[in-house]
Amino acid sequence: MTPAAAPPIATRGLTKRFGRLTAVDSLDLAVERGEVFGFLGPNGAGKTTTIRLLLGFLNPTAGAAAVFGRPGADPAIRRRIGYLPADLALDPRYTACDVIEFFGALRGGCDRQFTASLLERFALDPARPLGDLSTGNRRKVGIVQAFMHRPDLLILDGPTSGLDPLLQQEFHRLIREEVARGATVFLSSHVLPEVEALASRVGILRKGRLVTLASIDDLRRKARQRIDIFTAGPVPRGLFEAVSGVRSVAYHDGGVQLVVEGTVDAVIKAAAALTVERIYTPGQDLEDLFLEYYDASDET
Amino acid sequence: MTILRRALRDRRNALLWWMLGLAVLNLFTLAFYPTVRGQQDFDELVQQMPEALRAMFGMEDGVSLSSAPGYLWARLFSSLLTVLLVIYGIAGGAGLVGGSEEDGTLELILANPVSRAAVAFQRFLALLVLLAALTLFAAVTLVLMALPFSALEGVDAGGLGVAFAGLFGLASLHASVAFAGGAIAGRRGPGLAAGTVLAAGGFLAQGLLAAAGAPAWVRNLNPWHWYLERNLLAFGPRWEAVVPALALAALPVAAGIAVFRRRDLR
Numbered sequence: 001m002t003p004a005a006a007p008p009i010a011t012r013g014l015t016k017r018f019g020r021l022t023a024v025d026s027l028d029l030a031v032e033r034g035e036v037f038g039f040l041g042p043n044g045a046g047k048t049t050t051i052r053l054l055l056g057f058l059n060p061t062a063g064a065a066a067v068f069g070r071p072g073a074d075p076a077i078r079r080r081i082g083y084l085p086a087d088l089a090l091d092p093r094y095t096a097c098d099v100i101e102f103f104g105a106l107r108g109g110c111d112r113q114f115t116a117s118l119l120e121r122f123a124l125d126p127a128r129p130l131g132d133l134s135t136g137n138r139r140k141v142g143i144v145q146a147f148m149h150r151p152d153l154l155i156l157d158g159p160t161s162g163l164d165p166l167l168q169q170e171f172h173r174l175i176r177e178e179v180a181r182g183a184t185v186f187l188s189s190h191v192l193p194e195v196e197a198l199a200s201r202v203g204i205l206r207k208g209r210l211v212t213l214a215s216i217d218d219l220r221r222k223a224r225q226r227i228d229i230f231t232a233g234p235v236p237r238g239l240f241e242a243v244s245g246v247r248s249v250a251y252h253d254g255g256v257q258l259v260v261e262g263t264v265d266a267v268i269k270a271a272a273a274l275t276v277e278r279i280y281t282p283g284q285d286l287e288d289l290f291l292e293y294y295d296a297s298d299e300t
Numbered sequence: 301m302t303i304l305r306r307a308l309r310d311r312r313n314a315l316l317w318w319m320l321g322l323a324v325l326n327l328f329t330l331a332f333y334p335t336v337r338g339q340q341d342f343d344e345l346v347q348q349m350p351e352a353l354r355a356m357f358g359m360e361d362g363v364s365l366s367s368a369p370g371y372l373w374a375r376l377f378s379s380l381l382t383v384l385l386v387i388y389g390i391a392g393g394a395g396l397v398g399g400s401e402e403d404g405t406l407e408l409i410l411a412n413p414v415s416r417a418a419v420a421f422q423r424f425l426a427l428l429v430l431l432a433a434l435t436l437f438a439a440v441t442l443v444l445m446a447l448p449f450s451a452l453e454g455v456d457a458g459g460l461g462v463a464f465a466g467l468f469g470l471a472s473l474h475a476s477v478a479f480a481g482g483a484i485a486g487r488r489g490p491g492l493a494a495g496t497v498l499a500a501g502g503f504l505a506q507g508l509l510a511a512a513g514a515p516a517w518v519r520n521l522n523p524w525h526w527y528l529e530r531n532l533l534a535f536g537p538r539w540e541a542v543v544p545a546l547a548l549a550a551l552p553v554a555a556g557i558a559v560f561r562r563r564d565l566r
Contacts, residue, residue, distance in 0.1 A: 089404030
């Protein structure tokens with residue numbers, strides 16, 4: 001395969017063991033040019049280890065990882081990567097200015113105008129030392145350094161953690177703009193909503209193994225959600241049990257709690273017979289929503 | 301050379317404090333010289349000390365401790381000045397890779413288009429530059445401040461130059477050993493340990509082996525012996541005080557980089 005045609009990310013049987021712990025287990029992954037690939041999994045599933053293998057910080061125990069057809073440790077490849085780590089570990093005396101200047105020089109220059117616009121968009125004061133910044137502001141410095149040289153591939157580890165909702169939206173806009181420009185995004189996260197908002201395709205990692213690889217639409221169809229319906233009077237038994245999509249029913253004093261797979265349309269229509277005071281769908285957490293995948297892989 | 305420039309900038313402030321410390325050490329040492337100068341009792345006292353102790357404090361037969369070469373050699377070059385520069389080398393060397401890997405700051409730098417070998421090597425070069433600057437500063441302040449105390453009487457000029465060059469060589473060797481320990485282990489501790497073992501062991505062995513009448517070839521295994529063997533200020537320059545330590549320093553650096561570029565980051 002010529003380098004020009006090589007996919008942004010390709011792994012074959014990628015495996016990493018630390019002693020007896022298998023952190024990444026026979027991972028086969030291909031991320032296509034121009035897509036936003038969501039890399040989902042609970043904490044400790046091996047997401048960060050996979051990223052560190054991609055960037056050449058770790059050597060695989062078996063298998064191989066390639067970025068644009070080459071090892072991620074190759075400086076020529078690194079020039080094309082923007083990396084946002086889960087935690088921005090840099091000398092606390094550095095200011096954002098220092099980081100931009102230092103990393104810009106290492107990358108053979110960055111787009112100055114674009115960098116300035118990033119600082120403005122995220123309302124970041126570039127003159128303050130990182131040690132004095134809040135978690136959210138340090139996050140912004142991480143974002144600026146990852147995007148400032150307009151890389152072909154963005155590897156984002158838990159990108160919006162620590163950002164307030166307004167800035168999360170701004171960040172999502174930025175990602176969409178870069179994708180429109182032709183960049184590829186590898187988005188690692190343990191929360192579904194941010195992946196759902198951006199990714200077209202999703203891989204779910206659990207205990208180092210890829211348990212699901214699907215389009216976000218497929219996933220949404222299969223995803224389960226919890227719905228709490230609070231009613232004025234007691235809910236008649238048997239109302240929801242037979243409704244399509246309902247997987248479990250639990251009655252409580254104020255109403256009923258349901259777990260629904262796929263569309264909730266039938267449930268809402270069935271609930272129309274009741275005097276509904278409030279509907280609550282709690283914590284759209286990956287751990288809840290993808291119970292199915294976790295359970296399935298536990299049975300083996 | 302971006303890494304080198306950055307490493308110099310990062311350590312600039314700390315260097316100024318070290319310079320201040322060494323200037324104070326030089327000043328205090330020189331200020332006491334007039335009270336020692338020409339004191340015969342002092343030499344007699346020294347003659348009664350065990351040989352090991354005399355060797356350890358850089359006191360040599362034939363060089364009066366109340367003369368400028370004897371006094372400065374014993375009080376600075378066989379003592380605190382050398383030890384401090386060696387400590388600067390060890391602390392700096394252990395931090396270059398091991399320390400920055402341990403505190404997590406190395407990884408994001410390595411996500412940039414720069415090889416591990418380049419980062420490690422440029423950082424070590426930066427430490428050598430800092431060490432050279434610190435040594436040069438110590439030399440200049442010593443010479444300038446010695447004037448009012450007439451503390452350079454009888455000091456061999458070439459020998460003084462070589463004494464400072466040797467100081468740089470010895471500190472570089474310790475820096476490279478500490479660098480290798482840190483680069484191989486990925487932590488600061490093993491680097492500090494490796495450097496400190498060489499420093500403490502070498503410094504003590506220099507005095508004790510001489511007193512114990514160890515054969516010359518055994519004593520010659522010790523880099524501190526190469527430097528401290530004979531009073532450079534009294535007897536003039538010796539190439540063995542500089543060249544072997546500097547040449548040997550290349551080995552741990554090469555070994556450290558060779559391991560660092562292949563292993564997993566922590």
